[in-house]
């Protein structure tokens with residue numbers, strides 16, 4: 001989960017002005033952390049109203065590094081923050097309840113909750129089992145030793161023998177029997193960016209051949225974004241990789257530059273466009289003797305998207321969103337057009353911001369081609385992204401536009417430009433001279449599309465997520 005308030009504790013700690021504890025000692029630390037949690041205005045506001053706005057006070061347009069729950073062990077206070085989301089857990093309970101309700105088998109239904117954290121999905125699963133009046137048993141797998149202590153405590157106090165805990169990494173651990181229903185919440189703001197595909201590849205070994213996964217699929221979505229504040233903040237870091245990595249951000253003073261419409265070339269899609277999808281269970285990767293995929297190449301993805309830009313603006317980056325199907329028509333969504341219908345008031349995820357290394361001016365009525373890749377070796381996963389801007393104009397001939405020579409590029413390079421385009425063209429930049437033609441010259445109308453700029457070739461995702469621990 002790219003939890004929206006994932007860095008809350010760090011911010012509170014660094015801004016706390018309380019003096020030193022009078023006596024010190026180990027208990028003073030715990031006491032101080034409890035005090036900080038209790039007095040946090042953000043947590044108090046969220047508890048008072050439960051609205052997204054209050055929950056997120058102070059976090060608008062604030063860059064946060066996405067969580068990496070596979071590589072890192074989350075802190076207890078991080079789990080505590082995202083456990084405050086009532087909507088996510090409600091949706092999961094509904095998904096589990098409907099899966100139970102529609103289950104046609106007669107025997108005891110076996111659940112496996114993969115990445116149980118401190119146990120909220122286990123409790124919701126027990127509630128769903130009770131509601132459905134089915135006979136069921138739960139295995140709960142967790143690799144974080146800190147969270148596992150809480151699971152042990154909750155089993156002893158609340159769950160008893162309805163649940164068996166298993167400590168370890170779901171990609172390698174052995175589970176005593178195969179599950180009918182595998183439940184996980186390993187989703188990031190872009191769906192797959194916290195390595196849910198890689199983790200679930202490993203967990204598929206302990207799902208029965210006709211078993212189901214909750215979630216059953218998730219998709220990643222992108223839109224071109226203008227925000228000088230976010231761009232400048234990403235650039236302000238001394239780390240050279242700061243503009244090569246996505247951030248979790250609750251967007252406020254930002255502008256999505258695209259609009260629905262085909263553009264002049266007729267190739268443009270909706271304002272926010274889908275990049276790719278992951279489905280579970282997925283049984284096609286080639287497995288090794290331990291039942292694990294031999295390589296991770298099946299989890300690589302790429303997309304080339306065309307956006308229509310109706311009004312001029314400066315492109316600073318891309319906004320990333322996800323949607324997930326948990327079960328049937330029950331889902332999770334942070335897609336601006338659908339989040340209200342699918343999972344209104346969900347707090348757990350803010351969008352991703354993929355910055356560009358330099359801003360790109362997009363004229364009105366232009367078209368933007370965005371390319372994005374999810375790349376992987378057997379050890380790492382990362383994203384690369386790139387954009388090119390085009391201007392289209394109705395049927396032009398060489399006579400109409402006049403033939404110009406680009407002086408700095410030698411006599412072999414020619415530039416075709418309508419008079420309207422000429423002021424936008426920088427005669428010194430070779431990128432401007434690369435022409436693309438959409439449509440046929442014989443067709444009517446015909447549009448010439450001239451590339452007028454691009455971001456530096458690929459923003460290679462500087463902060464890779466590690467598949468191996």
Ligand SMILES: C[S@@+](CC[C@H](N)C(=O)[O-])C[C@H]1O[C@@H](n2cnc3c(N)ncnc32)[C@H](O)[C@@H]1O
Pocket residue numbers: 001069070073074083114115116117118119120121141142143144147168169170171184185186187199
């Ligand atoms: C985003 S948290 C969700 C926790 C809990 N299910 C919830 O919804 O509150 C993901 C959990 O999965 C665990 N996890 C991530 N990768 C794992 C793996 N490969 N094996 C076991 N647990 C894993 C993390 O330690 C973390 O507790």
